[in-house]
Amino acid sequence: MSDSPRILYCHCNYAQVVPEETKHSVLKKLSDSGAAFDAVADLCEMAARKDPMLRQIAEGGNVKIAACYPRAVKWIFGGAGCALKQSSTQVLNMRTEETEEIAATLLDGELVPNLPADKDGSKPAPHELPN
Amino acid sequence: MSALTEQPTLRILFYEGEGSTPLEPAKRYDAMTALLENGYAVTRTGSGKVAGHERGPLLVLGRFDSGNPPVDNVDQDQASLRFQDVSELGPSEILAKAESTRDETGSVKPGEWKPWFPVIDYDRCTNCMQCLSFCLFNVYGVDEENRIQAQNHDNCKTNCPACSRVCPEAAIMFPKYKSGPINGDVVTAADMGQEKMKVDISALLGGDVYAALRSRTTQAQERFSKERDEKQALNERQKCLTKLAQNADIPKEVLLSLPSPDEILRKAEEAKARGAAALARQNQMKNA
Numbered sequence: 566m567s568d569s570p571r572i573l574y575c576h577c578n579y580a581q582v583v584p585e586e587t588k589h590s591v592l593k594k595l596s597d598s599g600a601a602f603d604a605v606a607d608l609c610e611m612a613a614r615k616d617p618m619l620r621q622i623a624e625g626g627n628v629k630i631a632a633c634y635p636r637a638v639k640w641i642f643g644g645a646g647c648a649l650k651q652s653s654t655q656v657l658n659m660r661t662e663e664t665e666e667i668a669a670t671l672l673d674g675e676l677v678p679n680l681p682a683d684k685d686g687s688k689p690a691p692h693e694l695p696n
Numbered sequence: 697m698s699a700l701t702e703q704p705t706l707r708i709l710f711y712e713g714e715g716s717t718p719l720e721p722a723k724r725y726d727a728m729t730a731l732l733e734n735g736y737a738v739t740r741t742g743s744g745k746v747a748g749h750e751r752g753p754l755l756v757l758g759r760f761d762s763g764n765p766p767v768d769n770v771d772q773d774q775a776s777l778r779f780q781d782v783s784e785l786g787p788s789e790i791l792a793k794a795e796s797t798r799d800e801t802g803s804v805k806p807g808e809w810k811p812w813f814p815v816i817d818y819d820r821c822t823n824c825m826q827c828l829s830f831c832l833f834n835v836y837g838v839d840e841e842n843r844i845q846a847q848n849h850d851n852c853k854t855n856c857p858a859c860s861r862v863c864p865e866a867a868i869m870f871p872k873y874k875s876g877p878i879n880g881d882v883v884t885a886a887d888m889g890q891e892k893m894k895v896d897i898s899a900l901l902g903g904d905v906y907a908a909l910r911s912r913t914t915q916a917q918e919r920f921s922k923e924r925d926e927k928q929a930l931n932e933r934q935k936c937l938t939k940l941a942q943n944a945d946i947p948k949e950v951l952l953s954l955p956s957p958d959e960i961l962r963k964a965e966e967a968k969a970r971g972a973a974a975l976a977r978q979n980q981m982k983n984a
């Protein structure tokens with residue numbers, strides 16, 4: 566097992582808010598890299614379904630997520646009862662960041678946590694804890 | 697709780713670990729793209745034991761050595777595990793295999809619902825229940841701790857961000873919305889013209905979106921019954937709706953699909969009562 570952060574890529578399949586070019590280039594670089602990764606069609610849908618994979622990810626240690634705004638991703642997971650840990654999550658925003666940078670960061674094996682800090686420091690609120 | 701949380705989903709695994717030969721990069725990318733664009737979640741794995749899928753079948757794709765699937769390397773019960781050697785399959789055949797496995801296993805068909813619903817930023821939310829009191833479609837509810845929650849996600853009206861504009865704390869996001877802070881971008885001091893957004897709606901509608909809609913529609917109805925001029929009544933309603941649509945960015949289709957004025961009134965009162973009850977319970981809990 567390597568210590569590299571797990572990689573999760575969201576294809577934002579049901580909206581046009583992530584530029585097509587960015588999505589496809591990031592996916593291609595991930596796919597060609599030989600790295601293990603999870604690619605999901607739509608993280609929002611998985612949250613509405615409370616897909617058990619979200620818990621596996623939230624509880625699985627370091628993770629880098631290529632999706633959209635970190636605040637949105639934080640609460641997409643939080644709202645599904647699977648709070649991401651602030652210290653072990655880095656979100657890359659495919660709506661605003663450059664393709665090359667996203668792909669390179671996803672694959673560099675380093676983690677730079679960047680979720681917005683919790684209101685009361687680092688303690689999750691009761692609703693964020695697993696059911 | 698909605699059925700969304702119960703339905704089985706099909707998950708796909710590209711197995712490229714021990715006992716298999718990795719796919720050609722172009723084929724892997726094309727197949728993954730086809731699967732994602734058709735709503736499937738896909739994992740590419742290398743070495744080590746692979747975690748299974750807890751809510752539905754897992755279809756494991758790969759170029760298995762001597763055609764033997766890596767049964768022991770996947771942590772999933774046999775009944776919901778399927779293997780497919782893809783040595784001879786192109787991307788469209790791989791997608792077809794996923795579709796037939798989905799049908800065969802009774803898994804949900806992706807893409808039938810556009811995942812559009814409010815996501816609450818609990819770092820900002822003060823649990824004031826305004827969103828619960830506002831929503832006519834029962835999207836909101838409260839948890840055991842009496843905290844506001846989005847519950848019936850698939851009741852939400854696609855592309856309608858109206859409740860985010862009634863939240864006094866800019867705590868409601870729609871991640872697929874076009875602009876910030878509703879899309880999840882950082883809330884700036886300028887955005888706390890959230891106040892302003894609210895005032896704008898209030899100013900526009902005299903304090904209550906539904907009351908305004910109701911009265912305009914009722915006026916239109918009266919005119920209709922008096923003048924028996926269906927077209928004029930419809931025009932009147934549309935004029936009001938266009939104004940609402942522009943000012944609160946509510947899609948016109950959503951407004952046009954609203955129920956009759958009586959039904960709106962009933963639902964709005966129900967929603968208000970639910971909000972008030974939740975607030976009362978909250979106060980009780982505080983005082984207990």
Ligand code: SF4
Binds near residue numbers: 575576637
């Ligand atoms: S998490 Fe963000 S990128 Fe993914 S589907 Fe939702 S809005 Fe799109």
Ligand code: SF4
Binds near residue numbers: 821862866867
């Ligand atoms: S209106 Fe905003 S602050 Fe009030 S309960 Fe809803 S999300 Fe929370």
